[in-house]
Amino acid sequence: MSVQEPDNQPQYEVTIPSRDDLLAVITSQLKPVAFEQLIAHFELQDERQHVGLKRRLRAMERDGQLIYTKANAYGLPERMALIKGRVIGHRDGFGFCRPEQGGDDIFIPHHQMYAVLHGDEVLVKPNGSDSKGRKEGRIVRVTKPRDEEIVGRFFIDHGLGIVVPDDQRIAQDILIPDEAKHGVREGQMVVVRITQRPNRRTSPIGEVTEILGEHMAPGMEIEVAIREHDIPHEWSQAVDSAMQQLADEVPAEAYKDRTDLRQLPLITIDGDDSRDFDDAVYAEPDGDGWRLWVAIADVSYYVRPNTALDKEALERGNSVYFPQQVVPMLPEKLSNGLCSLNPHVDRLCMVAEMRITSRGKLEQSSFYPAVMNSHARLTYTKVAAILDGDSKLRQEYQSVLTNIEHLQALFKRLKAARQRRSAIEFETLETRFIFNAQRKIERIEPVHRNQAHMLIEECMIMANVATARFIEQHEEAGALFRVHEPPNEERLTGFRAFLAELGLQLAGGDEPSPADYAALLSEIGERPDHELIQTMLLRSMQQAVYSPDNVGHFGLALASYAHFTSPIRRYPDLILHRAIKALLKKQQGPSQALEGAWMYSDEQLDELGVHTSMTERRADDATRQVDEWLKCEYMQDHVGDEFSGVIASVTSFGLFIRLDDLHIDGLAHISNLDNDYYHYDEKRQLLIGENSRTVYRLGDKVRVNVRAVNLDDRKIDLNLLAAESPDGKVRKADSTDIPARPGKKMSQREKLARGKLGKAKGRSADKGKSKTGKGKAKSSRTQSNKKKR
Structure with missing residues (x-):
């Protein structure tokens, strides 16, 4: 992707009509237009113009802008009820077309999928609905075959x-x-x-x-994920050449026109295994408030717009972090060297200096290029221990102890302010893999966030807020905001239904505020199923994206938010640094320290927002795939073992169960439940046994054993041994919760079971029919413990 060349259309030796001109003519006609009509309309006399026009029309066909009809004429796909989209394949042979303009996916049956591959761009003609009510389509043409290997x-x-x-x-x-x-x-x-x-x-x-x-070679799962998700992972020769030309130390000319902060005791606080240090912090009291310095690596000085290095960083969009391996956005010489704020060496930085009130509110801020020298490289573990009074560490880091204590005091004010604005605070538990010498998983450990994690997080949030406000105040320099929209209606409805089954409510009506979510999280804090509820809450949220249009950040309860603090590993942060430099350059004039400044157009920012949001999702999908593979590999050694867990998802074909401690999900297929017919209540997310009336729902505690592990499919099969609700009871359905078998007259025994005859719920049979059920239920005709026929 290029930020300078928006149109890569083919060039012709003679003048021919543009795509826009051709579309305008074809749109104005009542029926498709023949090639000869276009020649006549545009008065193209030269034979070379005829050839050029034919090539352009074919290119427009390939891109799905035009359709060449049986009448040898060119028409508009939308006037022919054709939909342009991308093929999403399914392991069972059928597929879907995801429309480019949004809307519901279109079902593509098996026989239509023979001639296409997952990832192809196609034109589809809607063709009614299938037997399951899904909108079905017929593939008319492949407009762009997938080019990924x-x-x-x-x-x-x-x-x-x-x-x-x-x-x-x-x-x-x-x-x-x-x-x-x-x-x-x-x-x-x-x-x-x-x-x-x-x-x-x-x-x-x-x-x-x-x-x-x-x-099964160690690391193969990462090699596969990198290629399956088309993650750029090799540096071009041009990038290698650029790196060879860089000195190992900060060049002397780069110091010019920068504020000298080398005596300020800035420190970095990162994970134990981190190697690229984006940010350094320092705080001190200022009257009744605080002054906070957040120094961020000045990547924009080294990565100039439209260079080979910049284009490669843009294509990657972000670094991708796998267990024990990273695919960096920048070459190691920059990411772990010149740009990384390593201890006791001079480094270039962009600084956000902020005045914060005693109530944790941002009062004022300024931005400037500087040179710094980190006084210590600290880890979250060490800082947490220092704050807890570890005498040995406090002595070792005596020179920066005052700064750490000031940061802690400021953090308490910022956290209080966060709580007052009712930002949504999740405390979900993450895990990490511990590998042995053969790079096989030895164990899986929980990762607990401590006070140091939260301290740095609040400092970074404050810097990101200050930067977003700075950009908003100067409309001439655009950048990408980090936006998080409120939950949509469909997700909100599903989440409320889930809460209702647990006896909980989310206030706020159709437009709940962050405060309503914060109140719910506070209410469930002591419940044994609070982690599951938090997971479902996260699923109900929209995904945060990058956009030049600021709509605020719902989760953080902030009106303005942008990513400024990690330009080594995120391209949107680099865009923001360039925009800040462009504003400073406009205010102060040319400066060596402001090299790398850049003003982006609105069109470029629109493209960059879409692209960087895509690369972020791509990285998430790839790392999730690797995690799933490693978990399956680990569980191969535990086939037959018994675990406790919780039902994390209910489907028509079974229960997804999250194993306690390991936080690994497996499937208890409906055929591995107690012998019965099971009905799926989609609205309330239940599985109900027709005869036993046993109910399985989200949050139920279970005992399972591992039945099998399929490494190729990345799936873990479980046998359900026992289940009970969080309060320790085994749930049974009311007779009214079980629908009658479709298409079959009920037997006398079934009528009795459903309360149609005799007494049901304390009523005699002559007092009318019982209710037919609260939620719309789908019947599963699969019987447990029987092989597929």
Whole structure:
């Protein structure tokens, strides 16, 4: 992606109509327009113009802007009820088309998926609904085939080489001719380039472009995830050359025009295994308030706009953190060297200096380039111990102890202010993998946030708020805000239904405020299922994104928020630094310290917001995939073992259960529950046994054992041994909660069970029919403990 070249359309030797001009003409006509009509309309006499126009029209066809009809004319897809979207495959062979303009996905049946691959861009014609009520479509044309290579495992089947894709959304196996194997051995993981697209009669054909190694090799899960999610991971020759030209130390000319903060006892506080240090902090009392310095690595000085390094950083968008491995946004010479605020060395920085009142409110702020020298590299663990009175550490860090204590005192004011504005505070438990020498998981440990984590978080939030306000005050310099919109109606309705089953309520009506969520979190603090409720609350939220349009941050209860504090690992922060420098340069004039300043156009910021939000989601998806794989690998050694857990999700096909302590999810399939017919109540998220009347719902405590682990599918199968509600009781459904079997007349016994005859709920049968159930229930015809037929 380029921030300078928005249009990469092909160039022609002669003048031909633009895409916009062609669309305008075709739109103005009542029916599709023939090629000859376009020639006549634009008065194109030169034969070369005819050739150029035909090429442009074909390019517009490929991009889905036009459709070439059977009448040899060009029409508009939207006038033909065609929808442009991307194919989302499913492991069972069918798929969906996700419309480019938003809206519900369109179901694509099996026979329509034979000629397309997951990730293709297509035109789809809606074709009514299927038997399940889903909007169904027919693929008219592939407008843009997926260009990503495919990762999979190589096998030989009846003498024929095939690659089974690791991504199960690609249901077709890929045929590999002998001349395209390039030395791969059976069972190895490979990367494949498609050389011949699939059609209704033949599978796709490909060529092995890279042999990753053995299937179970340490680190293979990361290599697969990087390629499956198309994460850039190799530096170009141009970037390598740029790094070779950089000195190992800060260049002398870079000190010019910068504020000298080397005597200010700034410190960094990060994780034990961190290697790139973005931020340093220092605080001191100022009257009845506080003055806070947040110094951030000046990445923009080294990464100049539109250089090879900048384009590579933009393409990556952010660093991707895997267990024991990182794919950095910047080369190591910058991320761990020149830009990292390492202790006791001079480093360039951008500083946010803030005055904060005694009530934790931001009163004023200023920004300027500086040079600093970190006085100590501290960890969260050490700072927490120092604040708890560890005498040995307090003595070791005596020179910066006053700063640490001032930061703690300021943190208490900032936390109180956060609580007053009712920001939503989650205390979900995270885990980390502890590996042995063979890079196999030895154990899984919980990660507890301590006071030091929260201290740094509040300082960074304050700097991000100050920066967002600074940009808002100067409209001429745009940047990306970190925006978090309120929950939408559908998610809010689902979350309220979940709470109702637990006897809880979320205040605020159709538009609950952060204060309403904060009140709910306070109410559930002592409940044994509070972690599950917090997880469901998180699921009900929208995802935070980057946007040039500021709509505020709902979760933090802030009107303005932007990311300023991590330019080593996030491109939006680098954009913000450049914008700040551009404003300072406008106010102060040219300066060596303000090199790297840049003003972005509105169009560029729109594109950058979409792109950087995508790269963030891409990183999340890749790291989640690796986590799932590692958890499955770990659980292979625990098949048959028994665990306690909690029901984290209820579906029509079973229960997803989160194992206590390990925080690993597995599936207790409906066929592994007690022998019964089960009905799924979607509204209330319940599974109800038809005969036993046993109810399974979110939050129930369970005992399970591990039945099987499928590493290829990244799935853990569980047997449910026992279940009870959080209060220790086994739930039974009311007779009215169980719907009658569809299409079958009830027997006398079934009528009695449902209270239709005899006494039910204390009423005699002659006093009318009982209710048919509170929620709309879907019937599952799967019977437990019976094999699929």
